[in-house]
Amino acid sequence: xxxxxxxxxxxxxxxxxxxxxxxxxxxxxxxxLFPLIMxxxxxxxxxxxxxxxxxxxLGMMLFFTASSVGPLxxxxxxxxxxxxxxxxxxxxxxxxxxxxxxxxAIFGVGxxxxxxxxxAVLLRLPLAHIGLLALSLVLGSITFAALGTLLASxxxxxxSNIMMLSSLVRLPLIFVSGIFIPLSQLAGWEWILTSLSxxxxxxxxxxxxxxxxxxxxxxxxxxxxxxxxxxxxxCAKVIQRRxxxxxx
Amino acid sequence: MDxxxxxxxxxxxxxxxxxxxxxxxxxxxxxFGFLGPNGAGKTTTIRMITGVLIPDAGxxxxxxxxxxxxxxxxxxKMGVIPENGTVYSDLTAEQNILIxxxxxxxxxxxxxxxxxxxxxxxxxxERRNDIVRTFSKGMRQxxxxxxxxxxxxxxxILDEPTTGLDVYSRRLVIDTVRHMNEQGSTVLLTTHNIExxxxxxxxxxxxxxxxxVATGSPEKLKKAFDTSRYVEVSFDQPVGHGxxxxxxxxxxxxxxxxxxxxxxxxxxxxxxxxxVAERDRLTIVSIATSNxxxxxxxxxxxxxx
Numbered sequence: 001x002x003x004x005x006x007x008x009x010x011x012x013x014x015x016x017x018x019x020x021x022x023x024x025x026x027x028x029x030x031x032x033l034f035p036l037i038m039x040x041x042x043x044x045x046x047x048x049x050x051x052x053x054x055x056x057x058l059g060m061m062l063f064f065t066a067s068s069v070g071p072l073x074x075x076x077x078x079x080x081x082x083x084x085x086x087x088x089x090x091x092x093x094x095x096x097x098x099x100x101x102x103x104x105a106i107f108g109v110g111x112x113x114x115x116x117x118x119x120a121v122l123l124r125l126p127l128a129h130i131g132l133l134a135l136s137l138v139l140g141s142i143t144f145a146a147l148g149t150l151l152a153s154x155x156x157x158x159x160s161n162i163m164m165l166s167s168l169v170r171l172p173l174i175f176v177s178g179i180f181i182p183l184s185q186l187a188g189w190e191w192i193l194t195s196l197s198x199x200x201x202x203x204x205x206x207x208x209x210x211x212x213x214x215x216x217x218x219x220x221x222x223x224x225x226x227x228x229x230x231x232x233x234x235c236a237k238v239i240q241r242r243x244x245x246x247x248x
Numbered sequence: 249m250d251x252x253x254x255x256x257x258x259x260x261x262x263x264x265x266x267x268x269x270x271x272x273x274x275x276x277x278x279x280f281g282f283l284g285p286n287g288a289g290k291t292t293t294i295r296m297i298t299g300v301l302i303p304d305a306g307x308x309x310x311x312x313x314x315x316x317x318x319x320x321x322x323x324x325k326m327g328v329i330p331e332n333g334t335v336y337s338d339l340t341a342e343q344n345i346l347i348x349x350x351x352x353x354x355x356x357x358x359x360x361x362x363x364x365x366x367x368x369x370x371x372x373x374e375r376r377n378d379i380v381r382t383f384s385k386g387m388r389q390x391x392x393x394x395x396x397x398x399x400x401x402x403x404x405i406l407d408e409p410t411t412g413l414d415v416y417s418r419r420l421v422i423d424t425v426r427h428m429n430e431q432g433s434t435v436l437l438t439t440h441n442i443e444x445x446x447x448x449x450x451x452x453x454x455x456x457x458x459x460x461v462a463t464g465s466p467e468k469l470k471k472a473f474d475t476s477r478y479v480e481v482s483f484d485q486p487v488g489h490g491x492x493x494x495x496x497x498x499x500x501x502x503x504x505x506x507x508x509x510x511x512x513x514x515x516x517x518x519x520x521x522x523x524v525a526e527r528d529r530l531t532i533v534s535i536a537t538s539n540x541x542x543x544x545x546x547x548x549x550x551x552x553x
Contacts, residue, residue, distance in 0.1 A: 005320045005353070012350045019347075020338045081334045085395070088298045088328035089351045090320050245302045247261060247295075 009091040013099025014106070021069055021076070022107060026163050031068030032111065035061045038174070050123055055206035056179035059140065061115055063174070063199050066108025066141040070148020071159075071166040073100050074240075078157035093244065097149055097236050104145030109137050128212035136205040139225045143198055146232035153239035155246070173197045178204070183215040198228040249312055251276045251403050251434035252297060257306035259292050266292040268458035270306075274436055274451070276402075279429050281449030282438040285550050289458040290438040291331045294407045297436070298328045310403055324352060327401030327433075331408050335391045337381040341372055344380060345394050352399035359398075366394040369427070370420055386417030393421055397428055404428050406437040410444060422448060446542045456550040469545045478538050479517045482506040484531040491528070494520040506534070 021027060039057050074096075077083035086096065116133075119125060127133065151166045177199035178186065186194055194200050201221040208214035214221070252274040259267040267289040274280045284290045295301035297308050299315045299322065308315040313322040335344040342363055349359040367373045370390040375383070380391060389409070396404060406425065410418045425448060429435050439445050445452055446466045453463040462469060482505050492500035496513040497520070511517040514537040525532050 001318070002320055005324065008353055009320070009351060012347065015350070016336070016347055019343070020336055080337060081330075081332050082336055084295075084300055084330040085328070085335070085392075087300045088323065088326070088330060089348065090323040091351065092319050241302075244300070247292075247301055 005090060006092070006095060009089075009095035010098045010102065013086075013091060013095055014102040017069065017073055017100060017103030018106065021073055021103065024072060024076070026072050026159065027068050027107070030163065030166070031065045031107065035064040051126060051211065052182070053179075054119065054123070054125055055210050056177075056203050058112060058116060058206050058210075059177070059199055059203035060174060060179055062108050062112040062137065062140045062202065063144050063170070065111045066104050066144035067148040067151070067166070067170060069104040069107050070100050070145055071151040071162045073103070074152040075156050075159040075162045079159065087244070093237060093240055097233060097240065100149045100152065101142065101145045101233070104148045105138075105141040108141035108145060112137060112141070126210055126212075129209050132205065132218060133209035135222065136202060136209050139222055139229075140202040140205070143202065143225045143229050143232070146229050146236070147198075150232045150236040150239075153236045153243070155243050173199055176200075198225060201225055249276060250274060250309075251311060252280075252436060253309045254293070254297060255307050257293060257296050257308070258304050259296060259301065260304055265458050267296070267303075270455070270458070270460055272453055272460065272463070274434060276311075276434050277429075277432075278450035279425070279435040279437070279448050281445040281452040282436065282455060283440065283442065283445050283452050283546060284438075284455035285440060288455045288550070290440075290455055291407055292458075293455070294331070294405060294436070294438055298326060298330070298405055299323060300330065325402045327396035327399065327404045329389075329392050329396045329406045329409055331438075334388055335380055335395055337388075338379065340377050340379055341367065341383070341387075341391050341394075342376040344391055345398050348395040349398045354399060362398055362400075363394075366398060369424065370394055384414075386413045389413055390417060390420060393424055397424065397433075400428075400431065401433055404433045404435045406435070408438055408440075410439070410441065442541075442543045442546050452542075454546060454549045461549045462545070466542050470539070470542055477511060477514055479509045479511060479514055479521065479535065480506050480538060481509060481521055481535045482533045483525065484533055487528075487530065491524055492521075494524070496520075 038060060074083065077086060120127065148166070151169060152162055154162070156162060176193045177197040178194050179199070183194060183200065183204060201216065201224045204214045204216050205218055205221045208218045250273050252272065254270060254272045257267055257270045270289070270293055282290050282293065292301065296303045297315065299319045310322045311325050313325065315322040339347065345363040345366060346359050349362065354362065367376050370393065372387065372390060375387065380388060383391070393409065396406070404425070409425070410421050413421065422444070425435055425437065437448070449466060451463065452466055452469060454461050480503070487507070489500060492507065492509050494517070496511045496516045498510045498512070500507055500509045509517055509521065518535065518537065521535065522532070
């Protein structure tokens with residue numbers, strides 16, 4: 001395989017996605033408004049320690065923003081009949097999957113970094129380890145952009161079907177991820193359930209980055225996220241290849 | 249080297265066999281037409297050739313590169329217009345062409361120069377900065393063609409490129425296909441428009457029920473059905489069926505105020521008609537011979553009426 005052509009195809013797919021999909025209604029609603037509304041719903045009017053809960057909010061913000069672009073792209077392109085043209089261009093399935101993932105990840109990192117920067121100044125948030133924060137943002141955005149791409153993989157040309165599936169998967173993950181209840185306060189089945197959500201490990205990484213305390217060692221959180229990325233991407237590839245065999 | 253070699257392609261969707269052991273070889277330089285009725289397997293074959301659909305069996309090579317083993321290299325040699333394949337309606341005409349050119353690794357100056365040339369050729373220069381969403385179907389198809397030819401592909405593949413277009417857009421598309429062929433592109437196009445295939449193609453394959461039933465030049469295919477030639481004649485007064493029994497005449501049919509006399513030897517048939525007209529004191533109002541048509545070949549090969 002010509003790696004130069006492959007990398008170029010990823011870059012152009014990413015650029016195309018950024019130009020077309022960042023301002024689509026579902027991305028704005030599910031990627032920006034939804035996490036903000038959830039934040040206000042759970043935090044405003046309660047006497048909560050913002051420093052303690054900010055890592056959870058940051059995780060939720062990154063989770064929603066990074067996973068909001070991917071589910072839209074493929075179903076939208078199938079509906080608009082542009083998907084077949086894209087596949088006939090010099091791309092392979094991996095170029096499309098990684099390009100979709102990159103568009104979601106860049107959106108997630110961009111929006112979440114801005115939200116963090118503004119919040120850090122206004123709320124005078126602590127920052128224990130800036131390098132770890134950057135790594136957390138990158139790993140988290142790729143993880144949840146990969147989830148978005150996986151959610152887009154089932155055969156459909158109706159974006160609203162995928163957005164519904166996406167909400168069905170994402171909302172439960174939010175509630176079992178230690179955002180609202182610190183991991184250190186969980187035990188038994190609650191702890192087991194929480195361990196199943198990849199968001200748990202991102203929030204734990206944010207705790208380590210901002211407050212300097214975390215339940216798991218940062219390397220373990222990072223390792224889990226990397227494994228989750230691999231699983232999501234491989235599953236997306238298997239499903240999308242099956243679609244190509246079936247005739248898209 | 250052959251431009252496209254498809255060996256034993258097969259594809260089924262559940263119990264339906266869409267393409268059944270199809271092999272085609274398209275030499276460089278010509279315009280190859282893939283003709284068949286709806287549902288014959290044209291689009292499925294094209295999708296396998298362009299790497300959009302994975303075949304159940306068989307292989308495809310484009311200018312020597314296997315589409316399955318090295319899809320990136322194979323696709324770099326192709327320009328494709330999929331059936332109903334449209335362009336990004338949220339981008340402008342020019343943005344669509346420029347982003348497609350990026351996939352082929354064209355540098356910025358080449359992209360912009362080529363986009364300008366193509367927009368001019370396709371009569372869209374004034375609309376270059378308009379969002380495609382506002383375009384008519386014909387204009388969208390022209391942008392689709394522009395995207396397919398931006399990198400001057402060695403192999404241009406078009407699936408039903410003129411279906412549903414107005415006369416002006418259709419003519420532009422056909423002119424562009426001819427121009428690309430003159431510039432060195434081998435063209436593979438599917439159509440169910442027989443006249444279009446007859447006018448454009450150097451070689452035609454007729455596909456029916458997933459199988460290739462005939463391949464040859466349009467003239468060769470017509471000659472294979474030479475017995476379908478006829479003489480059309482009308483007289484100044486009504487005549488009976490019995491007038492047309494003569495040497496070489498296979499049958500006669502009444503078409504309005506005319507008679508269509510089918511024959512394998514039009515020259516003898518005309519002489520016979522002239523002699524019976526003189527004998528029965530009839531005046532021939534009009535008489536014309538018809539060459540065999542590709543439509544006749546197509547209808548017979550595909551089992552039509």
